Amino acid sequence: MPSLKEVRGRIQSVNSTQQITKAMKMVSAAKLRRAQDNITKIRPYSEKLSGILRNVTESLDKEVENPYSSERRFEKILIVAITSDRGLAGAFNSNVGKAVMININEKYSEQLKGGNVSILTIGKKGDDYFRKRGLSVISTYCGIFSNLTFDNVRRAAEYALDGFISKAFDKVELVYNEFKNVATQVVRVEPFLPLVPKLKEENGKKFASTDYIFEPSRAEIVRDLIPKSLKIQFYKALLESNASEHGARMTAMDKATENAKDLLKELRLTYNRSRQASITKEILEIVGGAEALKA
Numbered sequence: 277m278p279s280l281k282e283v284r285g286r287i288q289s290v291n292s293t294q295q296i297t298k299a300m301k302m303v304s305a306a307k308l309r310r311a312q313d314n315i316t317k318i319r320p321y322s323e324k325l326s327g328i329l330r331n332v333t334e335s336l337d338k339e340v341e342n343p344y345s346s347e348r349r350f351e352k353i354l355i356v357a358i359t360s361d362r363g364l365a366g367a368f369n370s371n372v373g374k375a376v377m378i379n380i381n382e383k384y385s386e387q388l389k390g391g392n393v394s395i396l397t398i399g400k401k402g403d404d405y406f407r408k409r410g411l412s413v414i415s416t417y418c419g420i421f422s423n424l425t426f427d428n429v430r431r432a433a434e435y436a437l438d439g440f441i442s443k444a445f446d447k448v449e450l451v452y453n454e455f456k457n458v459a460t461q462v463v464r465v466e467p468f469l470p471l472v473p474k475l476k477e478e479n480g481k482k483f484a485s486t487d488y489i490f491e492p493s494r495a496e497i498v499r500d501l502i503p504k505s506l507k508i509q510f511y512k513a514l515l516e517s518n519a520s521e522h523g524a525r526m527t528a529m530d531k532a533t534e535n536a537k538d539l540l541k542e543l544r545l546t547y548n549r550s551r552q553a554s555i556t557k558e559i560l561e562i563v564g565g566a567e568a569l570k571a
Contacts (some may be wrong), residue, residue, distance in 0.1 A: 280554065283547040290543060294536035300364065301529035306524035308458065315455055315515045322512040329505045331470045332497065342443050342498050344506065345471040352392045353384050354414075356436060356443040356468070356510075358452035358517040359402035361418055368453060368461065368524035368532075369401040375463040376451050377409070394445070398432055398514065424518055426511050433510035437503055440469045450515045453520035459527050461520035471502075522541070 333345050357376050359369045376395070381386055387478050394414045397403040403416040417432045440443045448469040455462040 280547065280550050281540035283550055284541060287540065287543045289537050290539050297529045297532040297536060301526055301533060302509050304526035304529060306521045308526055309521065315512075316518045318508075318512050318515055319511045322508060325505050326509060328383065329502065329509075330471065331354040332502070342471070342502065343358070344437075344469060344498075344502050347355045347470050348443075348446050350384075350447045351387065351390075352394070352445045352447075353387050353444075354394050354396055354436060354439060354448045355379070356398065356432075356448065356450045357406065358400035358450065358513060359397065359405070360517075361421055363401060364465070364528060365521055365525040366528035369399070369405065371461075371463050372402065372451055372453060374464055376406070379449070379451065379465050394420070394438065396432070398517075415543055420514065421518055421521070424514060429511045429514050430507055433507040436468065436510070437506060443530070450510070450513050452517045453524070454516045455519035455523060457465045458523045461524055464513075464516075466513070468506070488506075504531075530553045534544055 320506050333342060354378055357372055358372060359372050363369065380393055391412065395402075397413055397416045398420060399429045400416070400418045403413055403418070404431050406413050415435060420432070422430050427565050436448050437443075440448055447467070450464070450466045450468050452464055456462055
């Protein structure tokens with residue numbers, strides 16, 4: 277049985293840990309509310325814009341070249357893995373890492389053997405995860421989530437867009453956590469480039485193609501609107517990941533606080549037993565001494 281001093285030390289340590297996890301839970305809850313508001317606002321806009329983007333891509337004349345929908349043999353792959361800069365968020369970061377590894381093994385094993393699979397990491401945890409596994413991390417963007425604005429995200433999006441246009445990559449995919457609620461985050465693996473026109477037939481239902489009147493010209497639409505729209509889709513993925521991170525950390529800290537509470541109960545019980553055993557031992561020694569003096 278541990279000594280009273282050891283048990284008291286453990287109780288103090290667990291108490292301190294519990295206070296920290298409570299504080300982290302409260303901080304994450306406050307940040308989650310703001311992040312949730314941001315993602316709720318951008319989702320309808322992003323979804324509508326995504327549909328328009330694919331319709332416009334389909335409606336463009338063959339005379340107008342759209343480099344963002346250029347389909348070619350997928351030899352060079354870029355995977356954008358969106359994680360966090362900090363840990364203590366449960367399986368939030370490891371789930372993204374596992375999804376990327378499964379995706380590569382199932383779809384791009386041949387490209388991986390040829391050294392043609394590159395990882396663009398957003399968040400320090402993703403960078404650490406993939407470098408330890410020997411994958412080619414070509415660039416890392418850390419600190420974005422401390423000031424998550426469209427201007428800060430744009431640099432990472434432009435890296436992927438420019439790489440596709442210059443044919444450094446033939447396909448770009450995004451892997452991130454989509455926010456459902458505080459306790460649920462779903463890992464998404466989404467194609468980013470090339471742009472695929474909206475399907476005209478889905479589950480046996482036919483959809484009429486949308487006819488657009490282009491103002492300004494089609495060429496200017498391709499040059500200006502499409503890249504801006506793609507950057508917004510990229511930004512939306514980071515907002516989803518940001519809200520998911522705070523939800524995951526809030527849940528993890530809540531679980532840690534409850535575990536600390538249970539551990540404190542056990543430690544206090546152990547402390548009381550040790551104290552009782554110590555008192556009993558002292559009484560027995562006193563009684564034994566008194567009996568010895570009588571003899």
